[in-house]
Amino acid sequence: MMSFKRFFFLLFNDPFWIVYPLLKLIYNYKKKKLLKSYYKNQLDILVSKFDNVISEKEIDQYTPIDPNLNEQIPPKPIDLSRLYNLIRAEKPFTVLEFGVGYSTLVIAKALKKNEEEFNKKNEKEIRNTKMFKLYVVDTQEKWIENLKRNIPDELKKYIVLSHSNTYAELYNGQVCHFYDKIPDINPEFIYLDGPHPLDPEGDINGLSFKCFERTPIAADICLLESTLLPGCKILVDGRTNNVRFLKNNLRRNYSFKWDRIGDVTLITLNEKKLGKLNKLGFEYY
Numbered sequence: 001m002m003s004f005k006r007f008f009f010l011l012f013n014d015p016f017w018i019v020y021p022l023l024k025l026i027y028n029y030k031k032k033k034l035l036k037s038y039y040k041n042q043l044d045i046l047v048s049k050f051d052n053v054i055s056e057k058e059i060d061q062y063t064p065i066d067p068n069l070n071e072q073i074p075p076k077p078i079d080l081s082r083l084y085n086l087i088r089a090e091k092p093f094t095v096l097e098f099g100v101g102y103s104t105l106v107i108a109k110a111l112k113k114n115e116e117e118f119n120k121k122n123e124k125e126i127r128n129t130k131m132f133k134l135y136v137v138d139t140q141e142k143w144i145e146n147l148k149r150n151i152p153d154e155l156k157k158y159i160v161l162s163h164s165n166t167y168a169e170l171y172n173g174q175v176c177h178f179y180d181k182i183p184d185i186n187p188e189f190i191y192l193d194g195p196h197p198l199d200p201e202g203d204i205n206g207l208s209f210k211c212f213e214r215t216p217i218a219a220d221i222c223l224l225e226s227t228l229l230p231g232c233k234i235l236v237d238g239r240t241n242n243v244r245f246l247k248n249n250l251r252r253n254y255s256f257k258w259d260r261i262g263d264v265t266l267i268t269l270n271e272k273k274l275g276k277l278n279k280l281g282f283e284y285y
Helices: 004-013 016-040 043-047 077-090 102-117 120-125 141-150 153-158 220-227 240-249
Strands: 094-098 133-138 159-163 166-171 174-179 189-192 233-237 254-259 264-269
Touching: 016 043, 016 077, 043 077, 043 102, 077 102, 077 189, 077 233, 077 264, 094 102, 102 133, 102 141, 102 153, 133 141, 141 159, 153 159, 174 220, 174 240, 189 220, 220 240, 233 240, 240 254, 240 264
Parallel strands: 094 133, 094 189, 133 159, 189 233
Antiparallel strands: 166 174, 233 264, 254 264
């Protein structure tokens, strides 16, 4: 049982842990729904094509995964189902993904379903030359090639893969990292799950991302920010410190919805529309 001292400490410092048991019940209910959706939409079949998957038992959550590992970590059904449902609900035309993986196939499948439901009569009204496209950038060519071997034929036209190195740099006087080159697009939805924490090269005054204890701080979204359309959504898988960096450095009006139990954050650009031509995908359904 929680002591009074502990209770008041949490009440004034982090009340989340006081209501955690109730939130956990709610999360478990949502988890069941996401798991049901995972199998209903046959995402399990989609990601089962990968054969070089490491066993769960071999993963130590307290040790960073070796970037030179030649086996993939197992898929996470809840995360993939959440991502699929979000793309289906928001219906973005153009998606940018940092970090290739199972999620790439899941996003592509969601885009395919969205395209099938799209009324082609609206196409002339849309200022977008990259309809139903997923652009993915990754630091490791071996994982790009691995994905290419496992993309179903019906999803190939939706995915554009690219390779880029990442480097430690300064942004507003803070150590972070940038991809050397990112796709030249203006996405409506961004999924941030890369690069690998140990991939960025270089250092700033001796500080590098080869340090196991240093968290990844991707700053690429700060470069994209000025041209993002109001309503753009950014889903960050884990990387809570990276989210706080973005919160402190992005300059426009955003809402940050942190699911602490699910370990994901949804960021939404909350601003008035720029004009009648600057619409997002969901407005055409």
